[in-house]
Amino acid sequence: MIGRLFSARLTWVALAILVIGATLPLYVTGYILGILTLAYYFGVFAMAWDLLFGFAGEVNFGPTFLVGLGAYTAGIINANWGWPMAACVLAGALMAVGGGVLLALPALKLKGPYFGLVTLVAVLLLQNFIVIFAGITGGEIGLTVPDVLFIDDAANYEFALGFMALSGAILFGLSRSPIGLILQASGQDAVETAALGFNVAKHKLAAFCVSAFFSGTAGALMIFYLGTASVGTVVDIAVGVQVIIAAVLGGRRTILGAAVGAIFLILAGEALRPLGELSTFVVSAVALAVILFFPNGFIGSLLRVGERS
């Protein structure tokens, strides 16, 4: 059955990359492992975003609304009430799903750019909320969480890799399943899709929930890795823009490409760090060039070639 969702070659390639990835702690420094760990969580943000935009066709300019909800919910509960970590992560994920449902309501009424505006406003609202209720959220300074995932770099790394692989497999499988096809149809032409007997609202709502679940979970896990939650890492609009660039860079509507794009973006930013301020500029310019000249992205160009033949 699985073979019908994942073409054999793709599965093998992905597995090979994973195995190589899993052995990295044997030969790279803890510093690099740390960066990759962040990149993997970032990859999940981007994949979750791709499900909404690439498949359901929803222009979500604020992926960090869902990420931030998950991260801060988990962090606040952990810091203020000391719940165990797993319960905090679950609460964060559920809160993000709630946020996803909240976003889905206007999404079903408004068209493209208007909905995009709503998502931007949602991020700003969340950001304001965090600043205003600094007493429990830590405000602009950030929120320190008492619990951490693992002390060991390698353990953190392997955990993030496993989490990304699992999320990727689920999201990718979903996108290739009949539901993925119905979602794409709903995104492209809702009237026609409804006339074929599909409840477009139900499918879009489901897409919002799934996307929010993975965004929120990844956000929550990331702050337990970092030990702090701050607006600058999980809520700021600039972070959201990075998520979007990562997904587009890797290839829209491919899910896996989003992860590749995210890893590339974070690594490139790091490699160019010696350039100082200039590094952001260079990375952005490269991203822009790829988007302009290879609108299908890294993976998109590869996969689409296969589709055509």
Next chain:
Amino acid sequence: MSAPLLEVSGLTKRFGGLVAVKGIGLEIRPGEILGLIGPNGSGKSTVMKLIMGIERPNAGMVKVEGVDVAGWPSHRIARQGVGIVFQHSRPLHRQTVLENIKLALLPDSLIRLFADPEVESKAIAIAERVGLGAVLHRRPATLPFADLRRMELAKAVARDPKIVLVDEPFAGLTSGEVHDFSNLIRSFREEGRAVLLVDHNVKSVSALVDRVKAMYLGEHIAEGTAEEVMRDETVRRVYLGGAITTAARPEASFKDAEPLLKVEDVGVLYGKAQALEKVSIHVHEGEFVSVVGLNGAGKTTLFNAISGLVPYSGTIGWGGTALAGRTPAAIARDGIVQCPETRELFGDMSVRENLDLGGQHLSKAERLERTEWLFELFPIIKARQPQAAKTLSGGEQQMLAIARALMMKPRLLILDEPTLGLAPVILEQLSKALEKLRQTTSITVLLGEQNVTFALPHADRVYVLEHARIIWEGDPGRFAKEAGAGLL
């Protein structure tokens, strides 16, 4: 007699001040085909959308097998057994033909991660039934027009609906294709489905249907057998109109020694496919020339080459100078205006704004004068001025596209399939308008058509394009005898 599958009564729909559908009622039994005719904008498509639940009726009842579904969301109506073939094809562009059909076969479920194994074989069987067997893995954008329409039919039947609403299946098809489609629709009858059919091809509709209902301005005007309805006085006046007659002028009567437009040995390649091969045509100033040919023969490609939209080999001369190397905008400013088959209207802008855009380069007085003249030509466009262009009926959009092209005061007007989706009475109006243009202005017209009954009367000269080549040239009088086979 069995009970009706579909029972509609008192159906009414208002768009702002416009009552698009006014108290319409109809009944269709299993295995029955009801034709719905009426001039452009009379509300036929709206009736279908109301039945399908795409628009909510303001009043009325829609009973599917006795269950009143009026006001239900369209996915529930679809599951109640109603399917629609839209007037404009709506393929999923990113998916292949097979995937498009497969979609229609999927259950509306969030937990079915794996499609039933028979979905694939069912989809293939349906594709073969409608004649898409050879193009299963192509994407819609690469398909010829008729295949896109086949795909829409395939999607509709994939749901196995008891009631099928088919909106203008014959528009833009060749007579051979119309024949195929008629047979397909006839097979729906044999399967016991109830069919509601809208089309402006009166001959094919009459041959196919059991009964006809005619509408005008949203209201019922006649119902009965096809002959009865076509004989009805009102139907004749508001829908059928009179016969089209004009006379060709001999080529020698055009005084310019060097033709205004001279296309010589033009070839166009799309990848490996030869879309045009050594095509040469010429058009004199003031002359009306028709290029007739089946779908895919290369008419649109030829026009696009003239307008500078596709690269070509050979030369295209305009008033003595070569057009090669000029941008489409420069060519348009020089007086060559193409009214494309795809209409290219600005959907979110109003009808008036679309027109004004066409008249950008005219002085205000001239623009107003021209607008008045066009309103006289197409009164319905006048009535629809503030409406967003995308909400116009199919035929109204076509009229607006032609009006906008005329607004640009072209020296050479290229009309690509202008008759697509127009009611007979509008064809007559368009015909009169062209005739008036011919008599009162020095405008030159190049007309691409597969509707020979429209193309011939308006032409001084005719070219026949087949498989990328010109295979015949002559005056319309000789056409029927020498080249008509396959096109008439």
